Amino acid sequence: MTGLRERKKQRTRDALIVAAHELFVTQGYEDTTVDQIAEAVDVSQRTFFRYFANKEEVALFVQDMVGQLYYEAVCARPAGESPLDCLRNTLDDAWDDVGEAVEEITPLDLHLKMCQVIETTPALLAAHLRHSLLMEEKLVQEIARRAGVDAEKDPRPRVLVAAFSGVMRTAARQWSMRNDSSLQLARQVTGDYVAQLGPALTADWGQQG
Template identity: 60%
Template structure:
């Protein structure tokens, strides 16, 4: 059973994330400060830094958690699935449980608007891509171990780079649109991933 102190810490962390999202969505990332976030939650700057090392970290906290959930979903896929099928099924599983984890901290609509801000703010997008590189390396290592491959085998890295690159391209298209719903994001990503194999084939139809 979670103790009172731990529950209080989780509430404070959640409040900092929620307020950071609200301020960034309303004012923009560059015009939001750590002091504004801390003041809105009625905590000191020192308390803020107990939970997050920077404004960047609090802004990307839920994105980091979503990526961690995707990694865990890949890890839990049945061994008989091919690597590409494991990635795709893990993504589907992550989408299915997506709302439950997010809404414990922020309303889903706020999360989706924040995701759109990340996709359309160069400095924040660059930070997100830098952090995502670590997840991609872990995924490649996971697939290498899962398939019993040599560490020198480049196929897991190529597959993960292709898969996550397609997801990023879909995210950019979705982020530039007007429909910020979960359904629209998932639909766009599914459309892109469905085109992945045909796009990598030798023959392209010129219809």
């Protein structure tokens, strides 16, 4: 059971995340200062730096958490699934749990608006892509382990993870930039895009309809 001290620290951390994201959404990432974030929570700048190294870290905290939860869910998948099915099934089965984990920290509508801020802020988008590449390498190693291959000799785990991650980023860009963005829309668009991954790689691209 989490102790009182730890719960208090988590509440302060979460309050800083929410305050920062609200400021980033309303006035922009570049125009928001650490002092403003700390002031919004009525704590000192020193307290802010006990939890986060800089603005970038607080801006991407929830995104990084989502990536880590997805990776952990991949690692927990039953043996015997094909690599692509593992990635797709994890996405479908873990979606609600990840949504609940996000909502424990920040309102979902604020999280979705923050996704748009990341997509439209060059510095944040670049940082997010750097973080994503690190997570992708962890997924590569896990997929290789599950498939019983050496990722340094067999390119398939990296090709698969790169393709899957690219589809996920494309889907996120599509739903996050819409004015009617919602968790339901995010799930629908992501599912539709991921469903096209296999056909796009293997099927005949003849005229449809």
